[in-house]
Amino acid sequence: MSTFQLFTRGAAQRLALALFAGLLWLSSSLFAAPAYAADSSAAKRYIAADGTDLTAMVQCLPKELSQGKIDRALKESQNDFLEKVFDVKDNYDDYKLDEIEVAYLACVESKGVTPQVKR
Numbered sequence: 324m325s326t327f328q329l330f331t332r333g334a335a336q337r338l339a340l341a342l343f344a345g346l347l348w349l350s351s352s353l354f355a356a357p358a359y360a361a362d363s364s365a366a367k368r369y370i371a372a373d374g375t376d377l378t379a380m381v382q383c384l385p386k387e388l389s390q391g392k393i394d395r396a397l398k399e400s401q402n403d404f405l406e407k408v409f410d411v412k413d414n415y416d417d418y419k420l421d422e423i424e425v426a427y428l429a430c431v432e433s434k435g436v437t438p439q440v441k442r
Contacts (some may be wrong), residue, residue, distance in 0.1 A: 383430035387423050415440040 367376040387395065403418040412418060420428075431438050 379431055379434035379436045381425055383384055383434065385427060388427060 367378070371377050398421070401419075403412075406412060407415075407418050428438055428441075431440045432441075
């Protein structure tokens with residue numbers, strides 16, 4: 324066999340192996356169930372890498388805020404979105420807030436956690 328044929332056969336085998344591995348990875352990620360805050364139990368704790376307890380935030384997270392939707396994003400863009408992102412105003416209560424966001428902040432505060440925006 325010529326050197327060229329050996330090279331192309333090896334390259335084809337590597338390509339087939341890479342495609343197979345990619346398909347396995349894709350299929351495993353497609354069947355993974357998304358995590359919703361409603362599925363969390365009271366006993367489950369969520370701890371960040373730096374040791375911060377995020378359990379209250381996860382338990383309060385409404386389904387509307389955990390899923391990306393274009394219509395909600397467009398609606399939210401009218402609620403001082405860019406001003407909130409760039410922290411233009413001194414007081415967070417001066418921004419126009421969606422009722423879902425207000426309910427989330429109230430839930431987090433009811434669990435004894437002061438949100439970063441209120442500090």
